[in-house]
Every structure is written in C-alpha cells, then in structure tokens.
Amino acid sequence: MGATPTFRARFEAMVACLRAHPQVEVYEVVIGPPASEVDLREAEEAVGSPLPPALREFYGAHDGVFLEWGLRGREYASRTVPFGWPDERQPPGCINLLPVRKAMSTSWRADRHVGPIQPQDLAAMFGAMLEPEPPVRVVCVDHYSRCKHGDLIFGPEPVMMVSDDYGADMGSSDCVTFSTYLDMTLAIFGADRYYCGLGNGWTRAPQFMPAWTSPPDLDRTVAWMAENTGGG
Structure with a gap:
C-alpha cells in the first residue's frame, strides 16, 4: 500500500515536531x-494518463497538503499562498502538494513551470522509447519553490523527480515513486527536495x-537552513 495510508498521521506528527523546536516557526498548515x-477521473482525462495508485490514493484522502515554516527570528520577504506559486525569498520550509485539478494540467510547460522533457529523456528514465508517448509528459505535483518543484514524469510506471532552474533542468535529479517522494519530504521536514x-x-x-532510508533529523535540517537559506 506504500506510504500514503499513514501520510496524514505522519505529516501531523512532523508538524508537531516542528512546532516544538525552539528555532522553528510554523506559519501555515492546510x-x-x-x-x-x-x-480524479477528470484529472486523468485532462492529462490522458492514469494516476499512479499511490498518488490516486493520496488525493482520495486529501486533495492538497500545504505547510510553510521558517527559522524563528528571521524575516522573509514573502509567504506562499497555499496551493499558489512560491516567490523569491519565501520561508525555506515548504510542502505544496497541489490539488489534483491544479496539478494534472496541460499548461505547466506553457507557464514555464516545467521544462521541455524530450522523448530521449523518457527513454533514459524508463529504459526504452515509449510508444505511444504519453499525451502529457510531465506535470508539477509539489510546487514547493519558485525555481524547484517535484514533478511527475508519465511513463509505464510514473516517477517523481525534482526539476531545478525553473524547470529547465531535467537531468540532475534522481527518480523515485510517489510514495518514496512522500517519505523523503517528511523525513527532511519539507526542506529543499x-x-x-x-x-x-x-x-x-x-x-x-x-526507497528513502535517511532518518529524520530536525536539528540537522535546521542547521542546514541556517547556513544555506536567507531571510530579510
């Protein structure tokens, strides 16, 4: 059954851990x-492909999940509207798993949120050229940053990857199932995927x-954020 049946309980436990940390401020949870x-059916029709079972199960339990947090005492220039588009200098902790109708859209490439993935990219991911190709090759599922986001690549067994450089970079991310993507996101407390x-x-x-095997370590995540992310 994967990670999704217990996702809400694990997510809420993660949020409680964040709220208890003296260096963390949780801004919003939805x-x-x-x-x-x-x-679900209309979303699949929109992209012309079935959703992976774990992703379908996730949406059947909660149609979108949002969290934003930052370091206590720091000022950030902007906050992310839940299920909207992050801006520059937002708080560094963000989970923005979009509602299914917003995620399963044909407009991501036109909106420049997802870069152009080519047939050879699909072949490299799935081991062979896809015939026929999926009608929509990639969508954004987790828009956690302005220039980085978790994208679903359609294929025989769809995978998640993290696009960098405003979605133009499709070659510097490993691939995982959606369930493993959730495991990773929770384990790193919504830090940069x-x-x-x-x-x-x-x-x-x-x-x-x-699989994601690194255990959660909030102190390490907070230390990384303090060193690598800014504020106002």
Whole structure:
C-alpha cells in the first residue's frame, strides 16, 4: 500500500515536531478534503494518463497538503499562498502538494513551470522509447519553490523527480515513486527536495532510488537552513 495510508498521521506528527523546536516557526498548515471520484477521473482525462495508485490514493484522502515554516527570528520577504506559486525569498520550509485539478494540467510547460522533457529523456528514465508517448509528459505535483518543484514524469510506471532552474533542468535529479517522494519530504521536514534529497548536481547520471532510508533529523535540517537559506 506504500506510504500514503499513514501520510496524514505522519505529516501531523512532523508538524508537531516542528512546532516544538525552539528555532522553528510554523506559519501555515492546510490539509485539503478528499478529492471526489469525479475530480480524479477528470484529472486523468485532462492529462490522458492514469494516476499512479499511490498518488490516486493520496488525493482520495486529501486533495492538497500545504505547510510553510521558517527559522524563528528571521524575516522573509514573502509567504506562499497555499496551493499558489512560491516567490523569491519565501520561508525555506515548504510542502505544496497541489490539488489534483491544479496539478494534472496541460499548461505547466506553457507557464514555464516545467521544462521541455524530450522523448530521449523518457527513454533514459524508463529504459526504452515509449510508444505511444504519453499525451502529457510531465506535470508539477509539489510546487514547493519558485525555481524547484517535484514533478511527475508519465511513463509505464510514473516517477517523481525534482526539476531545478525553473524547470529547465531535467537531468540532475534522481527518480523515485510517489510514495518514496512522500517519505523523503517528511523525513527532511519539507526542506529543499533538490539539495536535501534527490539532486545529483550533474556529478553523475540520474538513478532510480527505490526507497528513502535517511532518518529524520530536525536539528540537522535546521542547521542546514541556517547556513544555506536567507531571510530579510
């Protein structure tokens, strides 16, 4: 069944851990109501592909999940509107798992949120050229940063990756299932999924990561944020 059946309980436990930390300030938490079967079916029709079972299950339990937090005592120039588009200099801790109708859209590439993924990119991810190709190759599921986001790549078994550089970089992230993506996101407390998770920095070819095994460590995450993220 993967990670999704216990996601809400684990998410709420993570938020409680954040609220208890003396260096952390939690700004906003939103858990959407379950998506309807009509919502799910119409989302799949919009992109012309079925949703992975774990993603469908996630939306069937909560149609969007949002969290934003930062370091206590720091001022940030902007806050993210839940299920909206992050701006520059937002608080560094953000989970923005979009509602299914917003995520399963054909407009991501036109809106420049997702870069152009080519047939050869799909072949590299899935081991062969896809025939037929999926009608929509990629959508944004977790818009946690202005220039980085968790994207779903459609194929025989769709995978998640983290696009960098406003979605133009499709080659410096490892790939995971949606369930593993959730595991990672919770384990790093919504910190940057590229630098703290799947990014390989162009030092090697992308790989499929079958599981997330690094245990949660909020003190380490807070220390990384203090050193690598700014504020006003």
